[in-house]
Amino acid sequence: MDGRLVAELTRIVGEEWIYTAEHQLRTYESDGLLQYHASPAAAVLPNSTEQVRAVVAACSAAGVPWVARGAGSGLSGGALPVEDGVLVVLSRMKRILEIDLDNGRVCVEPGVTNANVSAAVGPAFFYPPDPSSQIVCSIGGNVAENSGGAHCFKYGFTTNYVTGLEIVLGDGELITVGGYELDSPGYDLLGAFVGSEGTLGVATKIWLRVVPSPETVKTLVAFFDSTQAAGEAVSEIVQGGVVPGAIEMMDARAIEASEQMGHAGWSTRAAALLVELDGSQHECEARFDEVVAICERCGSDDVRIARDEPERQVFWKMRKAAFPAMGRISPNYFVQDGVIPRTKLPEVLERIETLAKEYDMIVANVFHAGDGNLHPLVCYDGRKPGDAEKAEELSGLIIDACLDAGGSITGEHGVGIDKKKHMPKMFAEEDLDAFQRLRCSFDPAGLANPGKLMPTPRLCGEVPGHYREHPLEAAGLAERF
C-alpha cells in the first residue's frame, strides 16, 4: 500500500491505533467463518464519527478498498478483509449515547455488543433481536447483516428495531437516515442500509427501539419420534394463533452433540422442540396449556417444562450449544442458513436426509422452526482429502432444496462472501441490476466492502443502472473470492 495513505491514516487515528505488522493483523484475517482468509494492508481503529469519515475519505482519495468490521463474529465472511485493503475496526466506538425509556429509544455507537444494549435498558426493557453470539457480536455488525436470533419469530429482525442511522457513505459523505420516530417522510433508506453488509457505507451512530420486558416467560421442550411430527406441532401452534417468543427445533444429531456439552439429560429422540412463551401471566399460562396439548396431540410422549429460571437456562444452553458442540463429534462443519415456508419443513428435512445418505455424510439440523430458518450443519473432516469439497457440494444442494421449496439462501447470517455464488439462483439478472443501481448511488467507486453480497464484483458506470467490469475482476482478482 502507498506509504502516503498509511501516513494519512496514522495522522487520523494516532500511531497507537493503526496496525500494519503481520502479527498484529493475523487476528483480522477472518471473521466467524474460518474457511476464508485475507490480509489487509492496515487495520485502523477510529474512535469517532469524524475519524471514520476521515479514514473513508482517505481511502476514497487513494482508491483503496476498505471493509468495516465489528466483533468479527459473522458467519458469512461479510467482514473478511480485502487483500491489501484497509480494515476499519469499530471496537473502540462502544459508547451508549442516549437512553430514553419513556419513548422506548436508545442511541449507541456501532461497537456496543448486542447484549450490552439490553443490559443498558434492563431489566424493565430489552432489545429483542438475539443472535446466539449476542455476548460478543456488535450492533454495527447486526445492522450490516440484519441479524436475527431465536426470538425473531415473534419480535422481528434487526431491521424492525433500527429507527435511525448516521452513516459515512462510500465517498466519505456523512448522512443521517431515519431518526427517532418509527417512520420518516421521504424514501425509507433505513431498510436498504440495514442488511447492506457494509457495501454502501458504515454506520457510526445507531438509534434503536427497545421494548418493555415481558411479565413472564415459560419454556418447555417436547420430544418427538419424527421431525415430521415435530413440524406438525409447529404448524398447529402457529396456526392456532399462538405467537411463541421462540420455537426451535433440534434433530437427533444435534441433541446428541449438545447433550455431550450441556448434560441436561435430554433423550436422543428424532426431534426436540423448544417452545418459549412470553407476555402477561394470564396469557402465558392459558396459552402454555394449549401448546402442551398440541405437542401431545402431535405425538410427543415427553414434554418437559422448565420449573425455574436455572432450568430454563439449561434448556437454552442445550439449544445454543448445538453449534460449538458439533466440534466434538466432527472436526469441521459447514453451517447453512436456508429459509423455507414453514409448511415445507417435513418435505425439505426429508430431502436433506436423503442427500446426506447419498453423500454418506452427517448433517445435523438445528433451526428456528417458526421462521422456517434452517441451520443444517454439514460435518466433514478437513484433513481427509476431498472431504471439504464434498461437504461444500452437499451444502449447495441443500440450498437448492430450500430454493426449490420456494425459500431463500439466507435467513439471518447474510450473503457475505460465502453465499454470493447462490445469488443468481434466487434473482433474475434485472433484479441483481436493481441492487447494483442502489450500490452505485451510494458507493460509486465500489470501494466499500467490494466482492461481497453481489455474485460478481461490478463497477458503476456513467449511467445509473449500467456498469462495466470491476477492475478487481479485470485484474483476475475476483477469483480470489
Next chain:
Amino acid sequence: MDGRLVAELTRIVGEEWIYTAEHQLRTYESDGLLQYHASPAAAVLPNSTEQVRAVVAACSAAGVPWVARGAGSGLSGGALPVEDGVLVVLSRMKRILEIDLDNGRVCVEPGVTNANVSAAVGPAFFYPPDPSSQIVCSIGGNVAENSGGAHCFKYGFTTNYVTGLEIVLGDGELITVGGYELDSPGYDLLGAFVGSEGTLGVATKIWLRVVPSPETVKTLVAFFDSTQAAGEAVSEIVQGGVVPGAIEMMDARAIEASEQMGHAGWSTRAAALLVELDGSQHECEARFDEVVAICERCGSDDVRIARDEPERQVFWKMRKAAFPAMGRISPNYFVQDGVIPRTKLPEVLERIETLAKEYDMIVANVFHAGDGNLHPLVCYDGRKPGDAEKAEELSGLIIDACLDAGGSITGEHGVGIDKKKHMPKMFAEEDLDAFQRLRCSFDPAGLANPGKLMPTPRLCGEVPGHYREHPLEAAGLAERF
C-alpha cells in the same frame, strides 16, 4: 400531447380504456386533498403488468411524465396528475392472485381495496394496516404512501406487511424485490419502494403478510377533563407494558363534531380516549381491568365499555366520523399529520391551543395517541378572503411545533405535493441528496410522479448523487406545485 403517444397508449390499453376528453378527465384532477388540481392529457387504465410496462415505456420514450393512481383517496396530493402528463389508473387491476393461509401470505394486484384483502383472508386471518378510508383505498396506494391506521400502534404500518413487490421502474424495466419470505438476501429495496410515493416506479403485484384474527376484542372510551390527563393515561398504559390494538384520542371540538353525526351520546369533555385491546380472552380481560384502573387513576370519572359488537361499531364510527363531521361545523379545513414523541403530547397540544387562539381559529384534534401521530384539523372558511392563507400559515406553525418537539411532518399520509415544502425543515441538504441518489438510480429521467416528495424538482445528472435543475423548474413550472 404528441398525438403519436396517444395513439400508442390507445394501442396498448384499447380505445375503451383511455380518456382524453375534458369531462372524462375531471374525475382525476385531484386526489383526496381537494386544494390541488391539475389536468392530465390522458388517463389510461391498463389491465395487466404487460400493459403497465408498455405504457411506462411509451411515456419514457416520449419523455412525458406520468403518475400512478389507485383509488385517489390519498391526503397529501400524491396522486395529483402532472399537467399534460399521463395518469396511469390502476383500478382495473383488482385481482386477488393467491391466498396461502398456511404460510400467512396473499398476493394481490394494486387495485384491490384494503378492506378486500382482509375480506379475502377472513374471518380466520386479517390484514392489519387500516386507514380510515379502507373501504375505498387501494393497496397500491397504501404501498406508495406506506399507509397506517388506528391499529398500527400495535401492528405496524404497510411496510411491515409487504413481503414482495413486482415493480415497473421509471424506465419501463420490470423487477421483483423481496418475495414470499419475510426477509431476502441482498439489499432490502422493499423498504425503499414502500412509501416512495410513485416516484421510483409502480407496483403491479404485491405480496402481503396476513395474520390470525385475534380471539377477542374489547373496547372502551374514557372521558377526561383535560387532554393532559388523557395524555398521562396513554403514557401509563403503554409504559405498563400493555400494547393496545388501538389507542385514539379526540378533543372537545372533535367529540362535538362527531356527536352531530354519530349520535352516540358522548359528552363534550376535554378529551375522549378510545382504547381497544385484542388478543386472547385471558389476556384481554386481565389487561382491560388494568386499563380501566389507569384511566380512573388519571382522572376519568366516565369510562364506558362497549357491551357488544354493535356498540363497539358505534365507538369506532364516532372516531372515524371526526374528519367528515368537521364539514358540519366548518366549511373547510386543513388536516395535518405531524408526529411527536408520545411523551411530548401535553406540551404540543398546549402549543397548538395557544397558536389557535393567536390566530383566532378553530383547531380540532383527533389522533393516534399511541404513535404520537396528530391530525389537527385547522378549520377555515374558503369564501372569506385570506382565511385559507391564514389557516395554511397556522398549519405550518403546527408542523413546526411538532418538529421542535423532535417529531416529523408526516405519520401516515405521505409527503406528496402538500408537505414537500416542509422537507428541508426536517432534512439536511446531504440527507435530501441521499434521497435524490436513490431516485436517480431507479428513475433517471425523473418522469415518475415528478414534483412530489422532494422539496424542489431535481433532475439526475451524469454522476450519481449530483444533479442539476429539473427542466420543469427551469421553465418556471415548478411554481405550479
